Amino acid sequence: MSRISRQEVDQIAQLARLSLSDDEAAAMERDLERILEYVAALETLDTEGVEPTAHALQLATPVRPDEACEPMDPELALSNAPEAAGTAFVVPKVIDEEGR
């Protein structure tokens, strides 16, 4: 029984904003299948009533005084922009003609 289908690979690629060629998608399906088969070992583990651990150290969220501090200079922040105008990053259109 396969754990992941080609259709699911296409769906998660869509969610992750990745385009895969047919060959890439086929290779990913094969690799993910192998990996999921390996991690299936966890299915045999009894986790009833076990609290999940998100972080190795139990830290309280650190807080700081609510004081204004110097931000990065906008020019410096934009220095790596593939395209910039004024103090903004330029991107292609986000909303289409029908306003969607």
Next chain:
Amino acid sequence: MSDIREALGSLAAARAALDAGSLSAADLVEAALTRAQDHAALQAVVGVRPRHARDEARASDERRAKGERRSLVDGIPMLLKDNMVVAGEATTCGSRILEGFVSPYSAGVVERLQSAGAIVLGRTNMDEFAMGSSTESSCFGAARNPWDPSRTCGGSSGGSAAAVAAGIVPAALGSDTGGSIRQPAGFCGVTGFKPTYGRVSRWGLVAYASSLDQIGPFTRSAADAAALLSVIAGHDPRDSTSLPVPVPDYAAALTGDVSGLTIGMPRECFVEEGVEPGVLESVREGVRELEAAGAKVVEVSLPHSRYAIATYYLIATAEASSNLARFDGVRYGHRAEGATDIDDLYRRSRSEGFGAEVKRRILLGTYVLSAGYYDAYYKRAQQARTLLRRDFDEAFAKCDVLVTPTSPELAFPLGEKNDDPVRMYLSDIYTVTANLVGVPGLSVPCSPAAGMPVGLQLLGRSLEESTLLRVADAFQRRTDHHEKRPPEPV
């Protein structure tokens, strides 16, 4: 061995030469740049900053002439893994998606090194976004093992391990998410140290899996690691997981005395199956050495360690899929040409910029976090993480330090595991637990096998780096494996 080659071989030797006045910081920088070139075939170094390094060396020499020394590492050149940002310099993470990126700021560790007078010479090769165990997924091509260039130097911090092993620099920094400092240190015969999670600031370290990532040193010896950790450790409010606790005097811990310490051998880590011949023998011999030095050795158990790799790959990829969403072609890095709308821009920029292993891990992480699979994979992995932590708590009730092999194998031939991700992942079987549990881990060279280095791993309680350094240093006082140097290039 020439004086300069010896001085670049360890922090202690470099410091001694500088203190004696037999070499200047400028001499060390010139020699390190030359050695980086002589060892170009290793592909360990991916970028140097000669002009700044020379300026910084001159400043250090001027300080010294006035009788000032900022720290034990003042005037010593070092290399950083290419995922720690330096203001005004490129950072690529071994990825095409960061081609052309120049950092507007410096990482916390870079600030600390520079305030201590250390010289940042350049950047080392790594697996793309630190995802790999062989440095083969780098966009620069694979880094090679100085002991045998047909073999891997390990990964993902392979370039840093190879550079220290080859004596290009006396020390380097790497990052360790599942073994990425310790495994290459073991493969290359150097000392590699992953401190407790939160001990060293992650500010300016490009994130792979934020709950697991930690920066640490590559050095010739544990004594050198103690000196370098003293410089880079400490609280940084810009990293919300940085621990607000004092940093002990690590050098003071190096007493050479391990009597009174108990060393635990987890029985699950000494099973022959799946381990390359020679590895367990070398590690057992190392344990006998520690016993002869006065440590008590007991057997302990980590019953859930067999779930560690599965747990690690679910948690690390889930976190990576989220962290790597920022690489979208908008604010920095590669942007695809001719995108029709914003979604097309994201998709094309990311698809062109990321390599296969990064895509594989983003997809796996996206899958395990997606509706319908979250409980089966991600939540279950987090529960397994709790069980692993309990295993460690119980083991550390019976011993002070755990000892295991660093890796189940010797440095493997390049290309051997490229088409089998699961086999590649299993290379980290002994190292991933320390990241999942957050404890410090250190790899020291023990007896070689088949002419290649073998790493012995020591794991300690959270924040007890001093104990690990003390044990590793005591071991190195009784052995000379860490002093062995690979052959020079012809």
